[in-house]
Amino acid sequence: MTAQTAPAARTDAVGGGGPREGGEAVPTRPRRLSGRVGKAPSGARALAGRLRPHRTGILAGTLLGLLGGLLSLAQPLAAKRLVDELGGGRAAAGWVLLLSVLVLAGAVLAAAGQYVLERTGEAVVHTVRRQLTAHLLRLRVPAVERAEPGDLISRATSDTTVLRRTAVQSVASAVVGSLLLVATVGLMGLLDAVLLGVTLGALVLVAAAVAAVAPRIGRAARQAQEAVGAMGSALERVLGAFRTVKAAGAEPRETARLHEAADGARRAGVRAAGWEAVSATAGSVAVQVAFLAVLGVGGARVASGATEVSTLVAFLLYLFSLGPRVHQLVDVVGRFQEGSAAAVRVREVEGMPAEHLGAGPAPDPAPAGTDLPEPASLVFDRVGFSYRAGLPPVHREVSFTVPARGMTALVGPSGAGKTTVFSLVERFHEPDTGRVLLDGRDVRDWPLAELRAAIGYVEQDSPVLSGTLRDNLLFGVPPAGMRHLEEVLRRTRLEALVARLPQGLDTPVGHRGDRLSGGERQRVAVARALLRSPRLLLLDEATSQLDAANEAALRDTVADAARSTTVLVVAHRLSTVTAADRIVVMEEGRVRAVGTHDELLAGDALYRGLAATQLPGPLSGDRGRNGTGRAAKARGSRDG
Numbered sequence: 001m002t003a004q005t006a007p008a009a010r011t012d013a014v015g016g017g018g019p020r021e022g023g024e025a026v027p028t029r030p031r032r033l034s035g036r037v038g039k040a041p042s043g044a045r046a047l048a049g050r051l052r053p054h055r056t057g058i059l060a061g062t063l064l065g066l067l068g069g070l071l072s073l074a075q076p077l078a079a080k081r082l083v084d085e086l087g088g089g090r091a092a093a094g095w096v097l098l099l100s101v102l103v104l105a106g107a108v109l110a111a112a113g114q115y116v117l118e119r120t121g122e123a124v125v126h127t128v129r130r131q132l133t134a135h136l137l138r139l140r141v142p143a144v145e146r147a148e149p150g151d152l153i154s155r156a157t158s159d160t161t162v163l164r165r166t167a168v169q170s171v172a173s174a175v176v177g178s179l180l181l182v183a184t185v186g187l188m189g190l191l192d193a194v195l196l197g198v199t200l201g202a203l204v205l206v207a208a209a210v211a212a213v214a215p216r217i218g219r220a221a222r223q224a225q226e227a228v229g230a231m232g233s234a235l236e237r238v239l240g241a242f243r244t245v246k247a248a249g250a251e252p253r254e255t256a257r258l259h260e261a262a263d264g265a266r267r268a269g270v271r272a273a274g275w276e277a278v279s280a281t282a283g284s285v286a287v288q289v290a291f292l293a294v295l296g297v298g299g300a301r302v303a304s305g306a307t308e309v310s311t312l313v314a315f316l317l318y319l320f321s322l323g324p325r326v327h328q329l330v331d332v333v334g335r336f337q338e339g340s341a342a343a344v345r346v347r348e349v350e351g352m353p354a355e356h357l358g359a360g361p362a363p364d365p366a367p368a369g370t371d372l373p374e375p376a377s378l379v380f381d382r383v384g385f386s387y388r389a390g391l392p393p394v395h396r397e398v399s400f401t402v403p404a405r406g407m408t409a410l411v412g413p414s415g416a417g418k419t420t421v422f423s424l425v426e427r428f429h430e431p432d433t434g435r436v437l438l439d440g441r442d443v444r445d446w447p448l449a450e451l452r453a454a455i456g457y458v459e460q461d462s463p464v465l466s467g468t469l470r471d472n473l474l475f476g477v478p479p480a481g482m483r484h485l486e487e488v489l490r491r492t493r494l495e496a497l498v499a500r501l502p503q504g505l506d507t508p509v510g511h512r513g514d515r516l517s518g519g520e521r522q523r524v525a526v527a528r529a530l531l532r533s534p535r536l537l538l539l540d541e542a543t544s545q546l547d548a549a550n551e552a553a554l555r556d557t558v559a560d561a562a563r564s565t566t567v568l569v570v571a572h573r574l575s576t577v578t579a580a581d582r583i584v585v586m587e588e589g590r591v592r593a594v595g596t597h598d599e600l601l602a603g604d605a606l607y608r609g610l611a612a613t614q615l616p617g618p619l620s621g622d623r624g625r626n627g628t629g630r631a632a633k634a635r636g637s638r639d640g
C-alpha cells in the first residue's frame, strides 16, 4: 500500500506554538484561562488589533460625530450674536434661523455618526466571533482538556458582546470628546481667559480622579468578566451531567456553587460600578464647581465692566456643553477598560494552540470499480507517551502491528492505556518517543484532515449530538457514504428505531442524544463510523451497553466490516473479541502479549485470568465465535 500524498511539514500547531513539551505545542503567547487576575497582555494593544480592520467605519462615524459636535460648538457664538443684536434693538431673525439650522444639522450629524459607529461595532464583533469560533474548533485536544468549556463559551459570547458595546463607541467618543473638549476650551479662552482659568482649575480635579481610578475600573471589569466565565463553567458542568446531579441530590450544593460564581460577578461588577461612580461624580462635581465659580467671578467681571453680558452667556453655554463632554470622557475610560479586558480574554483563547487541518480530505482512495477504500495498516513503533510533563507515562515502548484488513483487539485492565492508543492514532495527542504509522506513514506526516478522514472512530461513551438522528448519522460522512445509509441502518439494527420514531430519521434526539437509549446511542455511533467507509475503524468499548441479541448482531457487523477494512477494537468484554484475528494484551502501558484467543489462553496468564472471570464454561475458545481470519482458521482446523 502506498502513501496517498507527499509528507506534510510537521508544524500542526498554530496560535503561537512554541517548542514541544510532552507532545504538545506550547503557546508562546500568554494563555491564562484559570480565572485568576494578574499580568495581562496590553488591553489597549489587544483592542487596537480588533479595531484596525474596521478603521474606515470608525473614522467615518468619528468624523460625522465631530462635525455634529463642531456645529454644536458654533451655537453659543451664534447665541452671543443673537443676544448682542437683541440688546442693540436690531432685527435678529437671521440669527434665530442660523441657530435653528445649527441645532438641527448638529443633531442629524451626531445621529448619523452614532449609527455608523453602532454598525461598525456590530462588524467588529461579527469578525471577532467568526474568527474565535473557527479557532475554537481547531484547538488542540490537550488545550481544550485543560480549559473549562463554560469559560470558553463565555469568552465567545459574553466577552464579544462587551467588545461590541464598548470598543468602537469608546474609541470614537474618546477622539470626538477630546477634540471637542480642546475646541471648547479654546473658544472659552477666546471669550474670557480669566473665566477659563477658573474653569480649568476645577477640571484638573476630574483629571486627577480619573487617572487614579481608571486602573481599578479595568481590574474590576476583568474580574467581573472572569466571574461570568466561571459561572458559565459551573453551569456547563451541571447541565452536562444533569441526571447525575439530580440522582445524587446535588442540586443544593451545585446551586450554591453557581450562586458563588454569580456572587463573584456581582461583587466585581459592584466594585467596577463604584469606581466608575467615583470618577463620574468627580466629573459632575468639577463642572458644578466650575459653573458656580464662573457665575460668581463672571458676575463680578460684568459688574466691573471687564466683560459683556453676552460674553458671559456664551461662556456659560460652553460650560454647560463641557459637562456632557467631561462625562463622556470619564465614561469612555470605564468602557475602554471593559473593552480592553474583553479583548484580552478573547486574545487569550486565540493564543491557545490550534491544529492545521491541512488541505481537505484526499479523494476516496477506493480502487476502480468499487466505493470501498483500501484498508490501512497501523503500526505502533516503541511509542512512549505521557499526558503531561511530570505525569507518569501512559505508554512505555508500546509496539504492535495491525495489518491491513481484519480485526485486531486491544484488551487489558482498566487504565492500561488502550483508549490512549486511539488518541495517538487520531493525533489528538502525539507520542513523546517512537512513531505511529498509518499505512506505513508516520501520522505526524499526514495532513490532519486526510488522516482523520481515513479513520472511523467510535468513542467509549458514544457521544451523540443534539440534532436529528439523520444529522448524527451523517455527521462527517462524505457524500459517498450517504449511499450506504439504508444498508448501514440494517447492519447496525437501527431500522426498527427509525420506524418507531415519530419523524423517522428526522426526529430530534435531544441534547447529547438524551432521547435515545444507551444501546441505541452506541449503534448510532457505530453506524456513523461505518458510513465514513473508513480505511481504519476504531471501536472503543462499542458494545458495552448492548443486550445479548444486539451485541451478537453488532459483532457480526464488525466482523463483516473487518473483511473489507482494518478494525481495531478495544473491549473489556472478551466475548466481543474472542473472534479477533489477533489480540494485543496491554498492562500498565506496555504490550505484554499478542496472539489469537487460543494462543493467549495457552500462553498469557493475564489473558487467561480475564477469560476465567468473563467467559462462561471451561477456558476454551469454542464459544459461538464468528472469526474473520486466523482465529476462525485455527478453530476450523482444530474442529476438523
Ligand SMILES: Nc1ncnc2c1ncn2[C@@H]1O[C@H](COP(=O)(O)OP(=O)(O)OP(=O)(O)O)[C@@H](O)[C@H]1O
Pocket: 145, 387, 388, 394, 412, 413, 414, 415, 416, 417, 418, 419, 420, 421
Ligand atoms: N486526558 C487525559 N489526561 C491525563 N491523563 C489521562 C487522560 N486520559 C487518560 N488518562 C490516564 O491515562 C491512563 C490510561 O488511560 P486509558 O483511557 O488509555 O486507559 P484504558 O486502558 O482505555 O482504560 P479503560 O479500559 O478504563 O477505558 C489512565 O491512568 C488515565 O487516568
